Amino acid sequence: MNVLVVGGGGREHAIVDSIRKDGETRVFCAPGNAGISSQAEVVDLRANAVEDILKFVEEKNIDFTVVGPEQALASGIVDAFAGKKKRIFGPTNLAARLETSKIFAKEFMLRWKIPTASFKTFSKLNLAELDLYLKDAKYPVVLKADGLAAGKGVSIVDSYHDAKDEVEKFFVKRVFGVSGESIVVEEFMSGTEASVFAITDGKDYVVLPPAQDHKRVGDNDTGKNTGGMGSFAPTPFVDDATMQKIRKEIIEKTIEGTRAEGFHYTGCLYCGLMLTPDGPKVVEFNARFGDPETQAILQLIDSSVLDLMEASADGSISSYRLSLSRSAAVCVIAASEGYPDEYQTGKTIEFSERMSGNVKLLHSGTKFSNGKLVTSGGRVLGVTGIDRMGSIGRASNLAYDYLRNVKFEGMFYRRDIGRKAIELESRKEVQ
Numbered sequence: 001m002n003v004l005v006v007g008g009g010g011r012e013h014a015i016v017d018s019i020r021k022d023g024e025t026r027v028f029c030a031p032g033n034a035g036i037s038s039q040a041e042v043v044d045l046r047a048n049a050v051e052d053i054l055k056f057v058e059e060k061n062i063d064f065t066v067v068g069p070e071q072a073l074a075s076g077i078v079d080a081f082a083g084k085k086k087r088i089f090g091p092t093n094l095a096a097r098l099e100t101s102k103i104f105a106k107e108f109m110l111r112w113k114i115p116t117a118s119f120k121t122f123s124k125l126n127l128a129e130l131d132l133y134l135k136d137a138k139y140p141v142v143l144k145a146d147g148l149a150a151g152k153g154v155s156i157v158d159s160y161h162d163a164k165d166e167v168e169k170f171f172v173k174r175v176f177g178v179s180g181e182s183i184v185v186e187e188f189m190s191g192t193e194a195s196v197f198a199i200t201d202g203k204d205y206v207v208l209p210p211a212q213d214h215k216r217v218g219d220n221d222t223g224k225n226t227g228g229m230g231s232f233a234p235t236p237f238v239d240d241a242t243m244q245k246i247r248k249e250i251i252e253k254t255i256e257g258t259r260a261e262g263f264h265y266t267g268c269l270y271c272g273l274m275l276t277p278d279g280p281k282v283v284e285f286n287a288r289f290g291d292p293e294t295q296a297i298l299q300l301i302d303s304s305v306l307d308l309m310e311a312s313a314d315g316s317i318s319s320y321r322l323s324l325s326r327s328a329a330v331c332v333i334a335a336s337e338g339y340p341d342e343y344q345t346g347k348t349i350e351f352s353e354r355m356s357g358n359v360k361l362l363h364s365g366t367k368f369s370n371g372k373l374v375t376s377g378g379r380v381l382g383v384t385g386i387d388r389m390g391s392i393g394r395a396s397n398l399a400y401d402y403l404r405n406v407k408f409e410g411m412f413y414r415r416d417i418g419r420k421a422i423e424l425e426s427r428k429e430v431q
Helices: 010-020 050-059 070-074 077-085 101-111 124-136 160-171 240-260 293-300 305-314 392-403 419-430
Strands: 003-006 024-031 063-069 119-124 139-143 154-157 184-189 192-200 206-209 215-220 222-225 229-232 267-276 278-288 327-333 357-364 366-367 372-375 377-386
Touching: 003 010, 003 050, 010 024, 010 267, 010 293, 010 305, 010 357, 010 377, 024 050, 050 077, 063 077, 063 305, 070 077, 070 293, 101 184, 101 240, 101 278, 119 124, 124 160, 124 184, 139 160, 139 206, 192 240, 192 305, 206 240, 222 372, 229 293, 229 392, 240 278, 267 305, 293 327, 293 357, 293 377, 327 392, 357 392, 377 392, 392 419
Parallel strands: 003 024, 003 063
Antiparallel strands: 119 184, 139 154, 139 184, 192 206, 192 267, 215 222, 229 327, 267 278, 327 377, 357 377, 366 372
């Protein structure tokens, strides 16, 4: 079987790594990265070059395509493949609006009574109304760019003065371009974050182990939002009762709503959640696997991940049987100095080749230059520790112990990934 994975980050490396477990599968990746090149045949095609990718699929007799990044979905890759009757994992352009437009997603949740923060939407055409709203707002509030912003188009502001500065970034400085021409102003929700992935064929679904992402760039959740500085799974903060609420009040209502409104949703429905005192509420939807949650979650799945994605595309999720290990996994991102703002690339990466089977080095932003492995992105590597007996603390230790072997100029990483879960785990062990 020939499989193409579209994308070139840590999420795609984790997906390639999982597919390789299926044995007789020939894996291609476009555009891939240096780490992926050791496990798949990399193809020099941009992830959103839809026509070129489709041509490659036809020429190479690719049996199945897996879409990683949101930009490719927004470019209509699934629609183009459907037109040529090519099998592909992911939602259509219309269905992906749950991620590509925050305004659409919020209004969809309002229509279907899916729990989320209260909100109002504004554009540069009604700045006076926005200013009045911000003057009377109860702070903190959350400002979100309507369109795609690589996980960075979100600001939490504590005062009217700070809100005015952020509004200027959206509408005057246009730091998010067209993505920030309309914004959502949301009620601030407090609680514990969680990420839940539902793999669906538009009717039935399978839920993967819940994870937690760490969005802020600094320890103790300080600094700017990023694409994600680390993750762990499963999160102990999603118990059985909470998961039942997530299924009934969020996942099933979303699938029902997409069918009723005529945009059949297939692929991965990423539910970014806040576990509030009033129950789980949606922070955001994504239309694909999350990064870096995928690097942790896929380590917990014993059954075939490729079979799961095929079942989503083929409409046979009801017959798929998910098998999970007892493991826990912690992924820590090694990033370039300056990220999530400006950063330099081309820095030589050094690391120990000696690695146990309980650690995975998944590449996010790497390439080869003059025979050397160098940095090519803000997020460079994801070191994932895996404890087979389910201890988040031991998985964390494995990840951080290996990180001592990784070096490149300007490298930094958070040192508290999974800390709250580890503290909870420790308290339970004492009891």
